[in-house]
Amino acid sequence: MSETRPAVTVEDISPVKKKLSIAVPWEETKRELESNYKIVARSAKIKGFRPGKAPRPLVESVYGEFIEEETIKKLVNRFFWDAVEERSLKPLESPEVEPGVIVQGQDFTFSATVEVEPLIEPQNYMGLELEREDDTVTDQDVQERLDKIRDMYATLEDVAEDRGVKAGDVCIIDFQGFIDGVAREDIKAEGHVLEPGSRTFVPEFEDALYGMKKGETKELDVNFPEDYHHKEMAGKTVRFSVTLREIREKKVPPLDEDFVKNLERFNTLEELTEEVRRGLEEERRNRADANLRKALIERLLEDNDFDVPDSLVKRRLVEMMFDVHMKMRSAGMRNDQVEAVIDKNIAYMSGEAALAVKTSLLLKAIAARERIVVEDEEAEGRVREMARQRGQDEEALLKKYQDEGLIEQVKGDLLARKTLDFIESHAKIRVAARDEKTAGEVS
DSSP, rough: OOOOOOOOEEEEEEEEEEEEEEEEHHHHHHHHHHHHHHHHHOOOOOTTTTTTTTTTHHHHHHHHHHHHHHHHHHHHHHHHHHHHHHHTTOOOSEEEEOOOOTTTTTTTTEEEEEEEEOOOOOOSSSSOOEEEOOOOHHHHHHHHHHHHHHHHOEEEEEEOOOOOTTTTEEEEEEEEETTTEEEEEEEEEEEEEEEETTTTOOOHHHTTTTOOOOOEEEEEEOOOTTTSSSSSTOOOOEEEEEEEHHHEEEEEEOOHHHHHHHHHOSSSSSHHHHHHHHHHHHHHHHHHHHHHHHHHHHHHHOOOOOOOOOOHHHHHHHHHHHHHHHHHHHTTTHHHHHHHHHHHTTHHHHHHHHHHHHHHHHHHHHHHTTTTTOOHHHHHHHHHHHHHHHHOOHHHHHHHHTTTOHHHHHHHHHHHHHHHHHHHSSEEEEEEEEESSSSSSOO
């Protein structure tokens, strides 16, 4: 070590946390003290002396503590960053510093603890064996979607004939619930609308409505499950008195040209059918792609376990909380309601944040090994594409991203996507048909 070179030792507290202990030679410490004394002395305001003319002992007695604090601050800042740069460390946040004290004639020592990205050696990411859902759309799928569209335009008509409730009917009922023989106001309703078989209430209750006729009253006991969402009813037997006031029958319009004309966007049944098929194909394709990527990431993380820096997880969690807050506020929720939702889900969000950070670090390591990069032009092109999708000015949005330092975030997202594309392109993907009879393999 030269006269002014500090002695540096690095302790690995964990794979993502390092403690640097640094001893600055007394000569360098003395030099910094002298420099700071001169700066203070030139402008020191001491009664009876013009600035810069007060004797040194007096200046040190008045400003000594300040001079020492400034010296420590500068020594820590200078030699910490020198040590970090020399060892190619990349701290993820400001260090936790134990500054030490200055003692005449002795080396000035301090320590600084920092978090760094883990050193990752990616394993088992080539040739993954994965399964992709069958995204084939059949004529039956199209018909079922068309039937759902028809159902949206269904009307409810009073049943005139004297008959009992059957599947597909909608009932208008009054009911009163009793627990241990006591009528409960919180288990009472008049004019309640319920479709038997919809499973929006306890099945025993819904099923008891089948066969009832208008004006009929029935009493029944219903056993509520232990995990029922209303605690006062959970695990208890409730006696109900139910009166059927009305039966309404659902009338679904026929799927014909007249029905299609009511939809405005389409002129013919053929146009509607083709649009439904295209929509289903896109839904199935996107869902299959998303589930495949999810399975791919899960497999990668199973074979690549490593510590994740807390600082990155906290940063990601804050971003997630901000996104949730903005979306819920835009939906009209009050601040206190948003905060209650976040507090209730903070544990889940923290887990998702850790998973997102771990995935990002692993993909970054794989990209580095495979020399996958994102050029500036690609990131700028992505921002322009985003502007077109939002109907915004391309140059204005690009400038905003550049000015606010968001381009790096775009590059990071693109790098992750390109890396996943690379891994998927080298995977062995089995396409599982719904009936498993036509399962095949693609590469």
